[in-house]
Amino acid sequence: MNTAPKVSVLIPTYNSASFLDEAIQSVLDQSFPDYELIIVDNCSTDNSKEVISKYLSDNRVTYYKNSTNIGLVGNFNKCLEYAKGDYIKFLCSDDKFHPKLLEKYVAVMDQYPNVSLVTSNRAIFGFRNYTWVLPLTHLQKGKTVAYHSLNDVNWIGEPTSVMFRRANLTVGGFRSEFTYLTDWDMWLRQLAVGDCYIIPEALSYFRVHENQCTANVMKNLSNYFEDYYFYKGIKNHNLYKLDFAEFDIDTLIKRKAADCVKVIIKVIPRLVERKNWQVLNKAVNILYSEKVFLPSVAVAIGLLKRKALQEA
CATH class of the missing domain: 3.90.550.10 (Spore Coat Polysaccharide Biosynthesis Protein SpsA; Chain A)
Structure with missing residues (x-):
């Protein structure tokens, strides 16, 4: 047997x-x-x-x-x-x-x-x-x-x-x-x-x-969206039985939303392609929904200026 x-x-x-x-x-x-x-x-x-x-x-x-x-x-x-x-x-x-x-x-x-x-x-x-x-x-x-x-x-x-x-x-x-x-x-x-x-x-x-280290830029950017929706899902459904009194999920959601500024920085030079407008809109909508739009855009502008100076 x-x-x-x-x-x-x-x-x-x-x-x-x-x-x-x-x-x-x-x-x-x-x-x-x-x-x-x-x-x-x-x-x-x-x-x-x-x-x-x-x-x-x-x-x-x-x-x-x-x-x-x-x-x-x-x-x-x-x-x-x-x-x-x-x-x-x-x-x-x-x-x-x-x-x-x-x-x-x-x-x-x-x-x-x-x-x-x-x-x-x-x-x-x-x-x-x-x-x-x-x-x-x-x-x-x-x-x-x-x-x-x-x-x-x-x-x-x-x-x-x-x-x-x-x-x-x-x-x-x-x-x-x-x-x-x-x-x-x-x-x-x-x-x-x-x-x-x-x-x-x-x-x-x-x-x-x-x-893996030089992967498609747009594919990597989609990971920021998945991160955000992953943490949002934790708050909405709590599949992992977490105690939110010990775990500041709201701060983490805002942090993941703010990370979408990296999407904006990467996608702006690629806006000649129509599909990238959808990516940009998605990032902006997440920033707005979590009320982190203005500070995140300020960070994005600063990073873009720094990049422009480095390339000048």
Whole structure:
């Protein structure tokens, strides 16, 4: 009789053939053996299938290929549908694990039944190389980590850095209404039902590509809008069960609205394209709605003047 593995390692992939060997091998090199490795190919057009096929002789490795591309969030949720392990550990297809990652994460999950999420420091590699040391360590209340990250950035981590319990998927899967915040939204829902443990070691390796650092300007600007609506949604719906007496959500919303001034600065030189007028209007409307329009525009004018002087 087959028994479920302790951990489901999930690799969602799309056209990442050149990185899959490293990712898969980092799982097979784990010191902790009780896992299943599930690879879900989101209808790749490169030679991903050929790369993955080399590893299918290992009975822990399973491969699925979607008949159509269901999007990044859809593929993450498809991975969850196949998982059978007690603990869920994603690995993005261009990232890697430290050989002892599963061993150390599982030890924490086993020791602390109230912990819903484990993360760790991480090594950034590729186009940039450094270690991201997290601001908190060891056992923390879920709400403490939620408040701390919402006042800062999503330092909790990318999917490669985080482990959570399959039993806690009662909070739901990854939500398609978010683009770059979909993982943070999931972590905050996990932290609403349990605590967090932060291992102060770099146990995951997150790859940064050159095109991530020189990405499409307008696409990056849309992240400011998503940030604003994310925080606005926290106030309106409070899916994360936060205590607003301890958490100044209104100030954070105004801060996120004011960040939209960066959209104005970037989009003004591109107003010859009609679609950019819509982006500008969206930024201006957010600034007006949160009553931060005039001070934000003053900042924008100052920054534009400084830029003009530097280019003169």
